Amino acid sequence: MTEASRATAAEPSIVESRWPPAIAIVVFMALNIAIRIWLPTDSPVRVPWLLPSVEALLLAALLAANPLNITRHARWLHRVAVSLVILLVLASLWSTVLLVYDLIKGIGVTQAPSELLATGALVWLGNNISFGLLYWLMDSGGPIARSHHRTPIDFAFTQHMSPELAPADWRPVYLDYLHLGFTNATAFSPTDVMPLTHRGKYAMVVQAAVALALFGLIVARAVNVFA
Numbered sequence: 001m002t003e004a005s006r007a008t009a010a011e012p013s014i015v016e017s018r019w020p021p022a023i024a025i026v027v028f029m030a031l032n033i034a035i036r037i038w039l040p041t042d043s044p045v046r047v048p049w050l051l052p053s054v055e056a057l058l059l060a061a062l063l064a065a066n067p068l069n070i071t072r073h074a075r076w077l078h079r080v081a082v083s084l085v086i087l088l089v090l091a092s093l094w095s096t097v098l099l100v101y102d103l104i105k106g107i108g109v110t111q112a113p114s115e116l117l118a119t120g121a122l123v124w125l126g127n128n129i130s131f132g133l134l135y136w137l138m139d140s141g142g143p144i145a146r147s148h149h150r151t152p153i154d155f156a157f158t159q160h161m162s163p164e165l166a167p168a169d170w171r172p173v174y175l176d177y178l179h180l181g182f183t184n185a186t187a188f189s190p191t192d193v194m195p196l197t198h199r200g201k202y203a204m205v206v207q208a209a210v211a212l213a214l215f216g217l218i219v220a221r222a223v224n225v226f227a
Contacts (some may be wrong), residue, residue: 132181
């Protein structure tokens with residue numbers, strides 16, 4: 001077998017586009033910039049341009065991939081992406097902590113209902129996008145490793161548990177993990193995707209706990225302000 005034949009045989013049959021995660025990052029980055037222009041002094045993030053900077057670096061890492069196939073990421077590029085996503089998750093959690101602090105103290109944007117709801121929605125959206133990216137890169141070792149095997153490792157989707165509902169070569173892609181992030185933050189528990197490992201379970205625990213605290217305090221404060 002020639003080198004070319006071996007390379008072809010080694011390549012995964014399932015490819016995944018880089019554009020859905022890239023578009024999600026661009027949308028979130030645009031919203032972050034917009035709200036920082038709208039509320040330049042009252043942002044819940046004390047380092048106002050931290051999140052847009054991390055998002056720009058993560059977007060650059062995604063754009064460095066092959067335009068047609070994200071599974072051709074080099075190993076080092078995957079490590080860079082994982083590190084940036086972890087930083088993005090930590091930054092989103094820090095934004096949540098600061099907003100909750102402002103809610104408890106009754107300061108900053110928490111005095112104006114429209115600004116409070118807009119800021120809260122942005123923080124909630126950021127947590128969901130960040131955790132969606134984390135699940136996508138964490139599950140089964142990331143898109144590269146996941147494309148080579150069918151057995152779920154960190155998360156079991158409906159198509160894994162009921163194979164008759166999907167094609168034989170089905171694999172989860174970023175949009176599936178983004179859906180996981182939103183449903184976990186809304187239901188505060190697993191819905192149609194079951195976590196199988198400790199890292200998967202406790203990542204979902206952290207996200208659900210943060211979403212519950214954010215929802216409860218923002219709704220309570222908004223009702224109080226509107227009243």
